Amino acid sequence: TEPLLEVKGLRKLFPGTGGPLGKKGFxxxxxxxxxxxxxxxxxxxxxxxxxxxxxxxRCILRLIEPTEGEILFQGKDxxxxxxxxxRGMRRDMQLVFQDxxxxxxxxxxxxxxxxxxxxxxxxxxxAERRKQVEEMIEIVGLTKQxxxxxxxxxxxxxxxxxxxxxxxILRPKLIIADEPVSALDVSIQAQxxxxxxxxxxxxxxxxxFISHDLSVVRHISDRVAVMYLGKVxxxxxxxxxxxxxxxxxTKALLSAVPxxxxxxxxxxxxxxxDLPSPANPPxxxxxxxxxxxxxxxxxxxAPRLQEKEAGHLVSCHLE
Ligand code: SF4
Ligand code: MG
Numbered sequence: 001t002e003p004l005l006e007v008k009g010l011r012k013l014f015p016g017t018g019g020p021l022g023k024k025g026f027x028x029x030x031x032x033x034x035x036x037x038x039x040x041x042x043x044x045x046x047x048x049x050x051x052x053x054x055x056x057x058r059c060i061l062r063l064i065e066p067t068e069g070e071i072l073f074q075g076k077d078x079x080x081x082x083x084x085x086x087r088g089m090r091r092d093m094q095l096v097f098q099d100x101x102x103x104x105x106x107x108x109x110x111x112x113x114x115x116x117x118x119x120x121x122x123x124x125x126x127a128e129r130r131k132q133v134e135e136m137i138e139i140v141g142l143t144k145q146x147x148x149x150x151x152x153x154x155x156x157x158x159x160x161x162x163x164x165x166x167x168x169i170l171r172p173k174l175i176i177a178d179e180p181v182s183a184l185d186v187s188i189q190a191q192x193x194x195x196x197x198x199x200x201x202x203x204x205x206x207x208x209f210i211s212h213d214l215s216v217v218r219h220i221s222d223r224v225a226v227m228y229l230g231k232v233x234x235x236x237x238x239x240x241x242x243x244x245x246x247x248x249x250t251k252a253l254l255s256a257v258p259x260x261x262x263x264x265x266x267x268x269x270x271x272x273x274d275l276p277s278p279a280n281p282p283x284x285x286x287x288x289x290x291x292x293x294x295x296x297x298x299x300x301x302a303p304r305l306q307e308k309e310a311g312h313l314v315s316c317h318l319e
Contacts, residue, residue, distance in 0.1 A: 002075065004174060004206050005060065007035040010069035012055050016279050027279045029055045031230035033069070034305060039173070042200065042207040044217040046253075047227035048275060053210045056227070057176045060208070061093055062086060073174070091121055094172040098179035100163030104151040110137070110162055111147040117170050132169065139202075140165040141195060157188035161195065168199065178210045193220055214257045218242055223311075226250045229286045230278055232305055235313040246314045248291045285317065293318055 010033040013026035030052040037043045045053040058064040060071055062078055071078040078089060097103045104113055114133040118124060124132065134144050140161040151159060160180060167175055177196070181189040197220065199205060211217050217224055218238065225235045226247065234247040245251045252269040271290045276282055282289050288298040297317050305315040 001038055003036045003072070004039045004041075004074060005035070005037040005208070006070070006072040007033055007056075007060060008070040008072070009034065010056065010059055010071065011067045012052075012059055012064060013067045025279055027277075028230050028281060029278055030059060030066075031278075031281070033227075033230070033232050035225055035232065035235075037174075037206060037208060039206055040200075040204060041222045042209055042220055044209040044211060044221040044224045045227055045232075046211055046214060046217045046224055049212060050275060050278065051227040052230040052278070053212075053227050054178050057095070057178050057208060057210050061090075061095055061176060063095070087121075091170045092172050093174045093176065094167035094170060096160075096163055096167045096175055096177040096180045099183050100159040101151060101156075104159065104162060104166075106151055109148050109150060113151075113162065114147075114166055114169050117166065121170060123170070136165045136169050139168070139199070155188075156184050157192060160184065160192050164192075164195065164199070168203065171203065172205070174206045174208065176208045176210070179212070180209075181216060182211065182213065189216065190219075196220065214253060226253065229276065229281055231286065231315065232313075233287065233315045235305070237311055240312055246308060246312065246318075247316050248293050248318070249287050252292075285315075 010030055012030040014029055016025065016027040033056055035043070045056060047053050055064060059066040066079060069079065073089065073093065078086070081089060111133060114136060115129055118129045118132065123129065133147065137144060137147055142158060142161055151162070154162065181192050184192060193216065196207070200207060209217065209220055221238045223235065223237050224241045225232045226249065227233065228249050234241065234245065234250045241250065242254065245254055252271050255267065255269040269292065273290050276286070276289065284300045285291070285298040285303050288294045291298065295317060303315045303317050305313050308314045
């Protein structure tokens with residue numbers, strides 16, 4: 001099968017200070033990301049805050065203009081589209097936010113919030129749009145009675161259901177979900193994740209899931225990409241990544257989460273030092289100042305993301 005989305009060499013540099021010697025320079029928020037997503041998959045990007053995962057998601061949707069790179073969606077390079085062409089593509093790609101409250105207009109009823117995208121894209125007659133909205137609210141587990149209320153009248157979990165309904169109303173192919181359950185209580189998180197999984201089957205959706213939470217990522221993903229300082233350092237099928245991580249950073253991240261299998265005992269790996277500034281990244285492998293396995297070559301030569309086994313990509317000089 002052809003990929004639904006292929007990201008190649010994506011870079012986003014923001015102008016900023018804090019470069020070498022305090023000079024003006026660039027914050028290398030996303031620094032050469034490659035990522036392929038096939039139809040029907042859930043691929044997660046996981047990493048600490050500031051690693052560039054949200055910026056990657058927003059560049060893919062061109063909510064932020066990428067500095068460099070290709071974003072092929074169904075084979076079409078989104079970076080080459082003009083605003084009018086982009087508007088057409090937006091129907092196929094929708095974002096679910098971490099905090100739906102901030103993204104739901106407080107002065108609009110839920111009905112209007114769900115009608116807006118249909119009206120903007122000129123879909124259906126007024127009667128058809130009304131019907132679609134009434135169907136969609138039930139699909140996400142709320143009722144028609146909820147449609148005439150305002151966002152503040154809902155709980156966090158219900159608001160996220162509304163955010164999902166709004167993303168889904170245009171029947172997109174790809175949903176980019178940026179920390180969609182991070183603001184919710186753990187009990188509610190599972191409900192929303194299960195809803196996302198049910199919807200994926202029902203509507204043949206493809207997900208790019210962005211999260212710092214390794215337990216959530218494990219629950220939802222088919223494949224996982226680990227990001228560190230604007231780069232993807234490891235990509236693998238979920239079980240491979242969780243059970244046999246190869247990159248020292250992935251190993252350290254995973255050593256901090258509880259394991260479901262008690263026979264598999266891990267040593268907690270504590271990383272030295274703080275996350276370096278993306279305005280002034282270390283030379284060579286950007287992870288080298290914190291890496292427990294750092295070798296001489298790591299300080300000068302940047303490793304490339306390479307396939308170590310079928311489907312398992314790692315960016316590291318270790319054999
Ligand atoms: Fe560590 Fe070197 Fe691998 Fe970077 S390339 S992760 S510093 S061993
Ligand atoms: Mg973020």
